Amino acid sequence: MTKHHHRVAGWAAAALAVGALAFVAAGCGGSSNKSSSGTTSASNLPTSIGQGEGKLSLVAWEGYTQPQWVKPFEQQTGCQVTSKYAGSSDEMVTLMRQGGSQYDMVSASGDASLRLIQGKNVQAVNPALIPDFKNFIPALKAPPHNTVDGVHYGISLQWGPNTLLYNTSKVTPAPSSWEAIYDPKYKGQITVPDNPIQIADAALYLSKTQPGLGITDPYELTQKQFDAAVSLMKQQRPLLKKYWALASDEIDLFKNGDAAIGASWPYQTNTLKADKVPVKDMIPTEGATGWADTWMLSSKSKHPNCAYQWMKWVSTPKVQAQQAIYFGETPANTKACPIMDSLSPGSCEQYHANAPASYFDSIKFWKTPSADCGNGKTDCIDYSKWQQAWTEIKG
Amino acid sequence: MAQVVGEAGGRTRAARLRLSAAFWRRPWLRAGSLLVPPAGAYILVYVAALAVLFVSAFWTLNTFTGTIEHTWNLDNFRTLWNDHTYWRIAGRTIGLAAAVTFTDILLAFPLAYFMARLAGPRLRTVMFVMVLLPLWSSYLARIYSWRLILSSDGALNWWLSKLGLPDQHLAYTNWAVWIVFSYIWLPFMILPIYAALERIPPSYVEASADLGARGRTTFRRVILPLALPGVVAGSIFTFSLTLGDYITPILVGNTQFIGNVIYRNVLGLSYNLPFAAAYATVPLAVMAIYLILARRAGAFEAL
Numbered sequence: 217m218t219k220h221h222h223r224v225a226g227w228a229a230a231a232l233a234v235g236a237l238a239f240v241a242a243g244c245g246g247s248s249n250k251s252s253s254g255t256t257s258a259s260n261l262p263t264s265i266g267q268g269e270g271k272l273s274l275v276a277w278e279g280y281t282q283p284q285w286v287k288p289f290e291q292q293t294g295c296q297v298t299s300k301y302a303g304s305s306d307e308m309v310t311l312m313r314q315g316g317s318q319y320d321m322v323s324a325s326g327d328a329s330l331r332l333i334q335g336k337n338v339q340a341v342n343p344a345l346i347p348d349f350k351n352f353i354p355a356l357k358a359p360p361h362n363t364v365d366g367v368h369y370g371i372s373l374q375w376g377p378n379t380l381l382y383n384t385s386k387v388t389p390a391p392s393s394w395e396a397i398y399d400p401k402y403k404g405q406i407t408v409p410d411n412p413i414q415i416a417d418a419a420l421y422l423s424k425t426q427p428g429l430g431i432t433d434p435y436e437l438t439q440k441q442f443d444a445a446v447s448l449m450k451q452q453r454p455l456l457k458k459y460w461a462l463a464s465d466e467i468d469l470f471k472n473g474d475a476a477i478g479a480s481w482p483y484q485t486n487t488l489k490a491d492k493v494p495v496k497d498m499i500p501t502e503g504a505t506g507w508a509d510t511w512m513l514s515s516k517s518k519h520p521n522c523a524y525q526w527m528k529w530v531s532t533p534k535v536q537a538q539q540a541i542y543f544g545e546t547p548a549n550t551k552a553c554p555i556m557d558s559l560s561p562g563s564c565e566q567y568h569a570n571a572p573a574s575y576f577d578s579i580k581f582w583k584t585p586s587a588d589c590g591n592g593k594t595d596c597i598d599y600s601k602w603q604q605a606w607t608e609i610k611g
Numbered sequence: 612m613a614q615v616v617g618e619a620g621g622r623t624r625a626a627r628l629r630l631s632a633a634f635w636r637r638p639w640l641r642a643g644s645l646l647v648p649p650a651g652a653y654i655l656v657y658v659a660a661l662a663v664l665f666v667s668a669f670w671t672l673n674t675f676t677g678t679i680e681h682t683w684n685l686d687n688f689r690t691l692w693n694d695h696t697y698w699r700i701a702g703r704t705i706g707l708a709a710a711v712t713f714t715d716i717l718l719a720f721p722l723a724y725f726m727a728r729l730a731g732p733r734l735r736t737v738m739f740v741m742v743l744l745p746l747w748s749s750y751l752a753r754i755y756s757w758r759l760i761l762s763s764d765g766a767l768n769w770w771l772s773k774l775g776l777p778d779q780h781l782a783y784t785n786w787a788v789w790i791v792f793s794y795i796w797l798p799f800m801i802l803p804i805y806a807a808l809e810r811i812p813p814s815y816v817e818a819s820a821d822l823g824a825r826g827r828t829t830f831r832r833v834i835l836p837l838a839l840p841g842v843v844a845g846s847i848f849t850f851s852l853t854l855g856d857y858i859t860p861i862l863v864g865n866t867q868f869i870g871n872v873i874y875r876n877v878l879g880l881s882y883n884l885p886f887a888a889a890y891a892t893v894p895l896a897v898m899a900i901y902l903i904l905a906r907r908a909g910a911f912e913a914l
């Protein structure tokens with residue numbers, strides 16, 4: 217009797233083990249299928265949004281996941297949102313690459329999105345599931361920073377310029393050029409982002425002030441142009457109070473009187489103004505670098521339905537308007553303009569939501585510098601060199 | 612059923628007896644099996660981690676795909692050797708660690724001396740609590756409070772202007788980093804010096820006085836040499852803690868130290884772990900040399 221029992225138990229265990237192995241194998245096969253299809257073709261895209269998984273984990277820029285629009289989303293969809301702020305595109309790429317399935321989505325700027333696509337860290341998405349996609353400005357429907365060979369790797373969100381921020385009581389007369397952040401007059405009062413892409417700001421300034429260098433695109437620099445930008449930043453270094461890492465750092469610097477002028481995002485201006493700090497921002501005559509952000513879906517996401525719900529939600533005119541006003545940027549959805557004005561009169565015009573396409577074209581959007589200069593030559597400085605130079609600039 | 616249990620119980624008891632007999636016959640076996648869990652944890656968690664760190668320093672990162680290539684090479688060390696920036700950063704870090712250590716010795720010695728040899732038991736208890744109390748609060752909160760103290764519109768400048776003195780501009784400079792490091796590591800210097808001073812028998816001081824030595828001579832020739840191991844022990848803490856910390860420079864400074872470069876290579880720049888590992892061998896080597904020197908000074912007897 218007992219012997220027989222033992223034998224049955226043995227067989228059952230063996231069957232279970234085989235089953236488990238088969239399951240694991242199926243699981244492996246399934247996941248590898250998924251990742252390969254997700255990166256090469258768009259044929260396996262979902263055609264409808266299923267039941268939410270109850271959770272959504274985001275990597276975002278500070279100010280992109282405010283309770284104002286996250287709370288109603290959680291109530292409507294049951295997807296509980298957790299978000300981690302990243303201070304730079306490099307940090308976002310690292311978090312998505314090393315986080316595994318920990319993060320579902322990332323609000324990647326143009327200098328991170330292509331790196332994430334090439335690294336197969338994000339998967340293709342189906343814009344047909346986002347009803348508001350048809351209302352996006354044409355330039356952001358399939359921009360080169362998130363759409364490769366006609367495959368969409370995310371849904372555009374918002375865009376805007378990097379601005380020159382200054383304390384109106386300490387900086388007079390008002391600056392009009394980026395020269396101000398390289399000016400010894402403001403020694404010890406300047407702050408710029410702790411981010412290698414800041415070299416492009418120096419290149420943009422040089423493209424206007426030293427036309428002899430022949431800089432046309434601040435992200436496509438030859439060795440000579442790159443050296444000039446790096447040397448400008450090395451001259452700037454002793455004038456700086458601090459390289460800021462997070463937006464809240466710069467806010468502290470201006471609030472505590474440590475900085476009076478610096479390179480910034482409109483978000484800091486809005487926050488400081490709300491705190492009654494006398495600040496103003498502007499786009500200097502040389503123009504500005506800027507960002508165009510995309511919500512991208514991790515290739516290892518465990519909550520894709522909640523992620524699609526989120527893309528749908530943040531594309532709606534109301535959330536687009538709320539975020540645009542909160543952060544001080546321009547929505548991708550053209551229908552957001554009237555709602556912006558109803559929330560805060562004049563904000564549609566203030567944040568250029570009704571500006572012509574030429575305004576969009578005037579901003580030099582962040583992109584990842586690569587050796588390919590776009591003109592058939594490959595003698596440009598690639599991003600790893602920018603990163604090395606950044607360590608050198610900071611000393 | 613009961614018989615089965617009894618049989619099994621008898622068998623386990625016999626096994627237990629055999630085992631204890633074996634332990635009794637071979638004491639090394641007993642000591643060995645007692646040591647296996649802690650030694651295993653030490654080797655696995657500590658030594659193995661260091662070994663992996665050292666091995667990965669000889670790998671490289673493919674910057675395009677972000678994957679680590681497991682081929683042996685010296686590229687990371689070559690970059691570190693050839694780029695003056697990394698030399699400067701290492702020099703700055705070691706210099707700061709030395710400055711902080713020196714400052715803490717100057718601050719801690721008189722205090723520890725007072726606590727160990729002059730203060731009454733109650734005052735000594737109060738001082739002990741005061742020294743240890745900051746360690747109970749968050750390290751980040753203490754650094755942030757220094758940020759508020761040193762900022763342009765901060766507490767220090769407010770006091771200075773009340774006293775009619777000119778403003779200081781220490782915020783986000785290496786001076787600020789030096790001040791904050793000296794402050795946060797001070798208890799780690801006070802305690803070993805206190806322990807060393809307290810251990811000096813009063814009879815030594817009396818004997819020195821009986822032989823005609825004045826206070827200063829006694830201090831120089833009796834107390835100081837006997838307290839030196841404590842000073843060196845404290846300096847091991849302050850030096851190594853400063854060498855490895857990267858949060859303080861991020862929050863109150865504006866220059867890079869070894870820890871910041873490693874941090875940026877791990878999170879921030881490129882997830883270049885091999886390069887970070889290569890640079891991490893610099894403080895390891897510095898600390899190894901320091902510990903050898905400290906051993907010569909007899910610091911390990913004072914720990």
